[in-house]
Amino acid sequence: MATEASVVIHAGKLLADPELAPKERCSVHVKGGKIAAISSGFIDPPPDAQLVDLKDKFVLPGLIDCHVHLTGQFGPGYRLRVVEDSDVKIGLNGAYHAKLTLKAGFTTVRDVGALGHPDTVFALRSAIAEGKVPGPRILCVGTIISPTGGHGQTYGYRQDVCACVQSHSGTCDGVDDCRRAVRRQVSFGADAIKFVATGGVLSNIKAGIDQQFTDDEIRTIIETAHGLGRRVAAHAHGAAGINAALRNGVDSIEHGSFLDDESIRLFLDRKAYHVPTVIAGMTALEFARSSADMTPAQAEKALMVGTKIKEALSRSHAAGVKIAFGTDMGVGPHGQNAREFAYMVECGMKPAAAVKAATVTASHLLDIADEVGTITAGKSADLIAVDGNPLDDVRTLERMQFVMARGVIA
Numbered sequence: 001m002a003t004e005a006s007v008v009i010h011a012g013k014l015l016a017d018p019e020l021a022p023k024e025r026c027s028v029h030v031k032g033g034k035i036a037a038i039s040s041g042f043i044d045p046p047p048d049a050q051l052v053d054l055k056d057k058f059v060l061p062g063l064i065d066c067h068v069h070l071t072g073q074f075g076p077g078y079r080l081r082v083v084e085d086s087d088v089k090i091g092l093n094g095a096y097h098a099k100l101t102l103k104a105g106f107t108t109v110r111d112v113g114a115l116g117h118p119d120t121v122f123a124l125r126s127a128i129a130e131g132k133v134p135g136p137r138i139l140c141v142g143t144i145i146s147p148t149g150g151h152g153q154t155y156g157y158r159q160d161v162c163a164c165v166q167s168h169s170g171t172c173d174g175v176d177d178c179r180r181a182v183r184r185q186v187s188f189g190a191d192a193i194k195f196v197a198t199g200g201v202l203s204n205i206k207a208g209i210d211q212q213f214t215d216d217e218i219r220t221i222i223e224t225a226h227g228l229g230r231r232v233a234a235h236a237h238g239a240a241g242i243n244a245a246l247r248n249g250v251d252s253i254e255h256g257s258f259l260d261d262e263s264i265r266l267f268l269d270r271k272a273y274h275v276p277t278v279i280a281g282m283t284a285l286e287f288a289r290s291s292a293d294m295t296p297a298q299a300e301k302a303l304m305v306g307t308k309i310k311e312a313l314s315r316s317h318a319a320g321v322k323i324a325f326g327t328d329m330g331v332g333p334h335g336q337n338a339r340e341f342a343y344m345v346e347c348g349m350k351p352a353a354a355v356k357a358a359t360v361t362a363s364h365l366l367d368i369a370d371e372v373g374t375i376t377a378g379k380s381a382d383l384i385a386v387d388g389n390p391l392d393d394v395r396t397l398e399r400m401q402f403v404m405a406r407g408v409i410a
């Protein structure tokens, strides 16, 4: 819920638009949760307005993470928690993770798969929007669309236990069923649709990481979602699944680990986005190498994918594919989303390009560029501040100093 209060922020350096150079000594005027104006110099606030002194800070737009799972957290004891936690507890876990995410400077996230009932994340989205719970603006997909035995729905418990923990609304086989599954998520309140084009690491089944849905199922999912005005994200590791999704008009490929020359050609031709989530690959690899928290089926796939995501990002970025920031937090620890920036730079992105991926580009992928992504009059007052210059050292973003979301100081 936006506050009506007026705030004037004195910004030592202001990166209002990450596609342009930062400016020195600016005042950002905030009213009713929105950016009212930006002026040069440090303007005295009117009597009814609060002054926020960020004269020694670098101010930039609130960050956007296009790939999180707010209601889950992988790690020790995960397999037991999945069967212990009720949907209410899962929702409360999500509220805790949302707070950590906001404090880390992420003022918007796309939740690409709820644990338990999809209401866990729909309820969290509403509570945050109404100002009852602190957290980032959430766009959500509800439950992941997945085939029987597919990634995102397969835990490998005995059948009757699986029946308790699976959210069956996202499981579908055959084109009619896929159409129904997409429509069902939209009817529940999904802002976007996410489906699994290939196998994935954390599903407990030795089913590899290649294409899972057939081409006609993939086409149906994407067409149905687009017909309902929803963007589509495809979880995809293997090249065949990546390319089938791209050929059928998917909006973003999540992970993209084994993308090939054909994938690059399709990305550019279809103007699709790559959401790399390097940190998820690295985190899964650490778990596979160092602890007993992964089952053999999970560890085998984690070792397969691991560093491949890094190679994939290096390749897609060098080829000029649009990169949107995403972390897959829920695999890694919520609140450490900004660690992805250093990986992006390791993959050849300039810090400015990495910041653009988490602001301007992400806002376009999420189709909310008129609301977020830059500090512009009329847009939501989502802005953050750090010490130092993130365009010189992107790791400054890991030490967030100030966060304002929809005009409210977090």
Ligand SMILES: [Zn+2]
Pocket (backbone or CB within 6 Å): 067, 068, 069, 112, 113, 328
């Ligand atoms: Zn994910």
